[in-house]
Amino acid sequence: METILDVQNIHTFIGQYHILQGVDVRVPKGSIIALLGRNGAGKTTTLKSILGLTSPREGKVIYEGREIQGMRSFEIASLGIGFVPEHRAIFRDLTVEENLRIAERVKGDYTRKRDFIFDLFPDLKRLITLPGASLSGGQQQMLAIARALVADNHLLLIDEPSEGLAPVIIEHMMKAIQLLSKDSTIVLVEQNFLVASQLAEYYVIIEEGRSVKSGAMKDLVDDKATIHRYLGAA
Amino acid sequence: MNTFIRKNLTLLITLAVLTALFIAAAQGMEDKDFVITLLRGLSVGSVTFLVASGFSLIFGLLDVLNLAHGTLFMIGAYIGWTVYVRPDTFVDLLTPLALTLSGFALRDVYPLLSPPRLASARMKRILPWALILVSVLLFGVILPRYPIAIWNVENYAQSPVTYAFMTDQGTRLPFPAMTFDKISPILAIVGLLIASLVGTYGLSLFGKDTQHATRWSWKSFIGFALLLIIALIGFLFNNALTQFLANLNSNWLFFIAVVVAVSSGAGLGALMEATLIRPLYSRPIYQLMLTLGLSAIGIEMVRAIWGRPEFVMPKPAFFDGAGEACPATTFADWWANHCSTILLLDGRVRVYNEIFIPLVGIVVLIAVWMLLQRTRLGMVIRAGVQDREMVEALGINVRRVFTMVFSLGVGLAALGGILAAPSMGLSNTMGESLFLNALIALAIGGLTNYPGAALGSVLVGLIQQFIIKYGQIGIPIPFTEIIFKPTPPLVPASTVLLMVIILLILPNGLLGKKE
Numbered sequence: 001m002e003t004i005l006d007v008q009n010i011h012t013f014i015g016q017y018h019i020l021q022g023v024d025v026r027v028p029k030g031s032i033i034a035l036l037g038r039n040g041a042g043k044t045t046t047l048k049s050i051l052g053l054t055s056p057r058e059g060k061v062i063y064e065g066r067e068i069q070g071m072r073s074f075e076i077a078s079l080g081i082g083f084v085p086e087h088r089a090i091f092r093d094l095t096v097e098e099n100l101r102i103a104e105r106v107k108g109d110y111t112r113k114r115d116f117i118f119d120l121f122p123d124l125k126r127l128i129t130l131p132g133a134s135l136s137g138g139q140q141q142m143l144a145i146a147r148a149l150v151a152d153n154h155l156l157l158i159d160e161p162s163e164g165l166a167p168v169i170i171e172h173m174m175k176a177i178q179l180l181s182k183d184s185t186i187v188l189v190e191q192n193f194l195v196a197s198q199l200a201e202y203y204v205i206i207e208e209g210r211s212v213k214s215g216a217m218k219d220l221v222d223d224k225a226t227i228h229r230y231l232g233a234a
Numbered sequence: 235m236n237t238f239i240r241k242n243l244t245l246l247i248t249l250a251v252l253t254a255l256f257i258a259a260a261q262g263m264e265d266k267d268f269v270i271t272l273l274r275g276l277s278v279g280s281v282t283f284l285v286a287s288g289f290s291l292i293f294g295l296l297d298v299l300n301l302a303h304g305t306l307f308m309i310g311a312y313i314g315w316t317v318y319v320r321p322d323t324f325v326d327l328l329t330p331l332a333l334t335l336s337g338f339a340l341r342d343v344y345p346l347l348s349p350p351r352l353a354s355a356r357m358k359r360i361l362p363w364a365l366i367l368v369s370v371l372l373f374g375v376i377l378p379r380y381p382i383a384i385w386n387v388e389n390y391a392q393s394p395v396t397y398a399f400m401t402d403q404g405t406r407l408p409f410p411a412m413t414f415d416k417i418s419p420i421l422a423i424v425g426l427l428i429a430s431l432v433g434t435y436g437l438s439l440f441g442k443d444t445q446h447a448t449r450w451s452w453k454s455f456i457g458f459a460l461l462l463i464i465a466l467i468g469f470l471f472n473n474a475l476t477q478f479l480a481n482l483n484s485n486w487l488f489f490i491a492v493v494v495a496v497s498s499g500a501g502l503g504a505l506m507e508a509t510l511i512r513p514l515y516s517r518p519i520y521q522l523m524l525t526l527g528l529s530a531i532g533i534e535m536v537r538a539i540w541g542r543p544e545f546v547m548p549k550p551a552f553f554d555g556a557g558e559a560c561p562a563t564t565f566a567d568w569w570a571n572h573c574s575t576i577l578l579l580d581g582r583v584r585v586y587n588e589i590f591i592p593l594v595g596i597v598v599l600i601a602v603w604m605l606l607q608r609t610r611l612g613m614v615i616r617a618g619v620q621d622r623e624m625v626e627a628l629g630i631n632v633r634r635v636f637t638m639v640f641s642l643g644v645g646l647a648a649l650g651g652i653l654a655a656p657s658m659g660l661s662n663t664m665g666e667s668l669f670l671n672a673l674i675a676l677a678i679g680g681l682t683n684y685p686g687a688a689l690g691s692v693l694v695g696l697i698q699q700f701i702i703k704y705g706q707i708g709i710p711i712p713f714t715e716i717i718f719k720p721t722p723p724l725v726p727a728s729t730v731l732l733m734v735i736i737l738l739i740l741p742n743g744l745l746g747k748k749e
Binding site: 051053072073074077078083085089091092093094098101102103105147151 | 614619620621625626627631632
């Protein structure tokens, strides 16, 4: 299977702290892959290292056959990588429409993708003139995902999409993510194992800054020992 | 609506108290005094706003407290003055300046050149420094020999004070023609170009970690070509250009002075951000020290070039009419004669200081507001103020936006400087008091809030002018015979007092957002 993103043994420092101490992630094109692990294991840092927000000091990040480690974040993103960060990072002072428009990489992106986005998240359509600050948590999460869809992205990095959301909304979000995976590859960081296991085809477990185990999700679901050991949950 | 009132109750009460104070202050004086005081307040407020808004834009997006902002305001004034009073100096400077900057215009091209192959790592470390040294030496040899007509600070008859006075009297001293007697012109021009290219290439070798295969296009050379053309025009048509500017009427010359001051400010800002501030984004304390140091250096440079004594900048003819029909009584009247003053409610109002400056202030307020609200750049700025990382993650080159905003902010300060020059005069200290005003205005209005900057600036201007006026006419204290006259030291103290009171009630300023 074709690999769209290949993270090879990256080491990332934040200040003087050695956060990632060798993470490998291989992402097959068109799949959903979940990064699993406990709080503080380095999942978010892995996403940020891919995107160059925290540049890895060692190792390689190969995206569509091209080494991207050390490039500036905006250059990496421009290659077609969308980012949905933890806590959504909606621009609070911008309206919903502006939040989407700002993600245009080519003029007219928003106009072209508008219908698709509002089909996916009908709620956003009626909120279009409101400032980002007035949205509820679930609406903000939808907007954050929608924002990553405005430009032509082949790879989406989604961090904790279910965090702090009501079960009904989580379900809606999961459907949306499944729909998106038809057209793009998704790397998902998810604390909620139930959500992750239903969405992802592959997984990588990160423990104390190292990738310790990876494989197909369907094998992990039955492997109670591994789940218990690395994720703490049953 | 009810929730709006409940949420902003403190703010509304504060504003109501301020309005009541304002009305009370207005009751205490005659109409003509009130009109003049109000307009003066708006004028001071406008200039303050130009400095404050730029400072606040920069701080909001870049998190840099640019302590040199007041100095840049002053430099804008001095540069504008030079164009206005000594156009020959300005024309002489065009060529060397354009050549010096030409190298910077190629900064997108340098990273694409393959780095020089050198044997040892040590050579690689030394190379940039060696190139910069060569460049500095070349500049050092050529620039002092390059003929630039300039005043003489040491000699009173040729000092800026005299030139300013003569221009004000309408009798310009003749401008000397440019003659290359210390260096051959070809050598000077080629030398400066080489010095610039070598120096900027040396600078570009610093901190280059990875090579990216971005391609150059003809666009990368536009700036370079433009600067070369300016340099050539300045060189070939030097005398003709000087004569043209000298014979221009003062309105157009003033307009050119404003344009040059603002663009120099913007250019200086861009250069400052790209070379000095950028390496220090992760070290805020160093930024403070750097900008404070730059401020001191700027003041000393102005002292060295233009001298310590204060001097005036004559107003353009458009605002400087005199004669039988003056002061004008109606605006139609004024338009016909361009009187320097106009009678409003029996008060003699100076048109340039008290009407033109506030008008420019309003125009800039609206223009920048439109830029922030209606353009993509503005959208990126507003988003970046909140979360730079996320903006970058969307594929937007935030660093370029940083440079633009820094440039815009300094450009606004320079605009304030050149606008204020004809009314305040030029002095080495004009930046300091204004910068302090601007800081107080921002604290009052909300540090990174654009309308807040405007509101704070106007409040500071009004309070100062009303206190000054009441210093002349006195405030009768109720139920007593005492008439209280605020003394001059109370003028700055009053704004600080207002700031303290407002910060006690609303810790984020009037319009600042809660963190």
